[in-house]
Amino acid sequence: MVTALPLRLSGATLARRGKRLVGPVDLEIGAGSITAVIGPNGSGKTSLLRMMHGLQRPASGRVEWSLPDTQARTRQAYVFQQPIALRRTVLANLAYPLRLRGLPRAEAHARAEAQAARFDLSDKLAQSAPSLSGGEMQRLALARALVTAPEILFADEPCAALDGRAMREIETRLIGASARTRLIIATHDMGQARRIASDVIFLLHGRVHETGPVETFFASPQTPEARAFLKGDIVE
Amino acid sequence: MNDLLAGLGEALRLILTLDAELIEITLRSLRVTLSALAVACAIGLPLGGALAVWRFRQRRFVIATMNALIALPPVVVGLVVYLLLSRSGPLGVLGLLFTPAAMIVAQVVIITPLVASIAHQALRDLWAVYHDLLISMNATRWQRIATLLIDGRRALLTAALAGFGRAIGEVGAIMIVGGNIDGATRVLTTAIALETGRGDFALAIGLGVVLIGLSLTVSWASHWIMRTERRGTW
Ligand SMILES: Nc1ncnc2c1ncn2[C@@H]1O[C@H](COP(=O)(O)OP(=O)(O)O)[C@@H](O)[C@H]1O
Ligand SMILES: [Mg+2]
Numbered sequence: 189m190v191t192a193l194p195l196r197l198s199g200a201t202l203a204r205r206g207k208r209l210v211g212p213v214d215l216e217i218g219a220g221s222i223t224a225v226i227g228p229n230g231s232g233k234t235s236l237l238r239m240m241h242g243l244q245r246p247a248s249g250r251v252e253w254s255l256p257d258t259q260a261r262t263r264q265a266y267v268f269q270q271p272i273a274l275r276r277t278v279l280a281n282l283a284y285p286l287r288l289r290g291l292p293r294a295e296a297h298a299r300a301e302a303q304a305a306r307f308d309l310s311d312k313l314a315q316s317a318p319s320l321s322g323g324e325m326q327r328l329a330l331a332r333a334l335v336t337a338p339e340i341l342f343a344d345e346p347c348a349a350l351d352g353r354a355m356r357e358i359e360t361r362l363i364g365a366s367a368r369t370r371l372i373i374a375t376h377d378m379g380q381a382r383r384i385a386s387d388v389i390f391l392l393h394g395r396v397h398e399t400g401p402v403e404t405f406f407a408s409p410q411t412p413e414a415r416a417f418l419k420g421d422i423v424e
Numbered sequence: 425m426n427d428l429l430a431g432l433g434e435a436l437r438l439i440l441t442l443d444a445e446l447i448e449i450t451l452r453s454l455r456v457t458l459s460a461l462a463v464a465c466a467i468g469l470p471l472g473g474a475l476a477v478w479r480f481r482q483r484r485f486v487i488a489t490m491n492a493l494i495a496l497p498p499v500v501v502g503l504v505v506y507l508l509l510s511r512s513g514p515l516g517v518l519g520l521l522f523t524p525a526a527m528i529v530a531q532v533v534i535i536t537p538l539v540a541s542i543a544h545q546a547l548r549d550l551w552a553v554y555h556d557l558l559i560s561m562n563a564t565r566w567q568r569i570a571t572l573l574i575d576g577r578r579a580l581l582t583a584a585l586a587g588f589g590r591a592i593g594e595v596g597a598i599m600i601v602g603g604n605i606d607g608a609t610r611v612l613t614t615a616i617a618l619e620t621g622r623g624d625f626a627l628a629i630g631l632g633v634v635l636i637g638l639s640l641t642v643s644w645a646s647h648w649i650m651r652t653e654r655r656g657t658w
Contacts, residue, residue: 272557275575
């Protein structure tokens with residue numbers, strides 16, 4: 189099977205106005221299920237995800253997929269920290285990525301409706317997307333990102349603004365999606381990382397401090413920073 | 425004061441009896457303005473969208489120029505179009521001078537920058553919201569512009585209404601290139617100028633009432649659209 193993985197970052201840095209925000213980062217993301225990118229606010233989770241997805245060009249170093257960029261790009265999807273609703277109906281939002289790929293309207297709508305059913309949005313199809321509640325909006329963003337059956341999905345704090353029930357709904361669907369999609373999820377919620385991830389990337393000050401399987405990381409963190417972070421100390 | 429009152433009375437009569445000349449002039453005004461508006465929108469709306477999503481080197485310059493062109497004096501536009509279309513001018517062979525087509529050309533030049541500029545401002549704001557999502561989804565440049573035009577359609581309607589308001593009330597340019605010929609190129613504004621000069625205030629005021637009525641209707645419509653836009657219902 190053709191695959192865009194592994195994704196390799198070598199010496200990749202991200203800068204804004206000459207100031208380095210992230211890196212240098214050396215990482216390899218291969219086959220697997222769910223990777224959690226964890227770290228305190230401002231540690232560079234969003235920046236790292238955006239750089240991997242190609243929304244931000246590295247200032248130095250390389251971000252390389254195993255396929256040419258243009259091909260790798262169509263195999264990825266991204267769920268933003270602040271969900272972005274197209275000013276259209278829920279149905280049109282779900283059909284949109286398919287329409288961009290040239291699917292005929294009828295087929296796109298049929299698949300969008302099926303996706304809505306999977307994400308419990310069937311009774312909202314005709315509603316305008318910007319009028320959805322936070323939880324529904326997040327579910328729509330996830331459903332829309334997955335409607336093209338991407339090989340890789342980046343999700344940036346997909347449950348940041350949600351309460352317990354909405355969070356569980358999203359987590360259930362993330363785990364469901366991980367059967368066929370490689371997930372890279374940014375979260376500052378350690379509980380969430382433990383619940384759904386198989387391995388973690390621990391970020392601090394834009395640097396990768398530790399990577400490894402979830403159990404190992406939580407049972408015996410190797411760096412003092414990670415230990416402090418896990419203990420709940422304020423890490424700066 | 426008497427002239428005004430008498431004029432208003434006579435105007436009312438002309439409107440209520442659907443005076444043939446009044447109707448003819450009004451319909452011609454609408455035809456010319458709506459034709460010009462259609463062309464201006466066909467150019468200005470995609471241009472506004474393109475300027476919102478397209479980063480090219482002279483972009484700022486183009487936008488600044490476009491905004492400056494809004495303030496172009498219509499009389500000067502009329503003069504230039506006149507010279508282009510006059511028999512000895514470069515486009516003289518087309519024989520358009522003193523026809524409604526010439527008036528449409530002049531109005532297109534006058535309102536396209538306005539339509540494009542309002543469209544650009546609205547679509548730029550929408551692009552700020554959509555940017556990351558559409559880049560992430562690999563939308564092509566044309567798909568990006570099309571998406572903005574579709575989802576920003578309400579704001580674009582207000583751009584079109586502004587263009588309509590400017591065109592329907594314009595007199596200087598169309599007077600020059602149309603010639604205000606009875607039965608051929610006479611429209612509301614040029615007729616008002618003529619009848620006022622001739623002292624036929626009744627017809628002038630009747631025409632004025634119709635013109636103001638049209639402009640008010642458009643202005644109310646645009647306010648109403650803006651309100652529903654803000655409420656986010658569509
Ligand atoms: N557009 C930007 N301009 C300047 N600095 C930025 C920008 N975006 C993020 N940063 C900075 O980069 C660092 C990492 O931010 P971010 O990636 O959002 O972290 P996280 O997602 O972990 O909270 C922060 O110090 C933040 O202030
Ligand atoms: Mg973030």
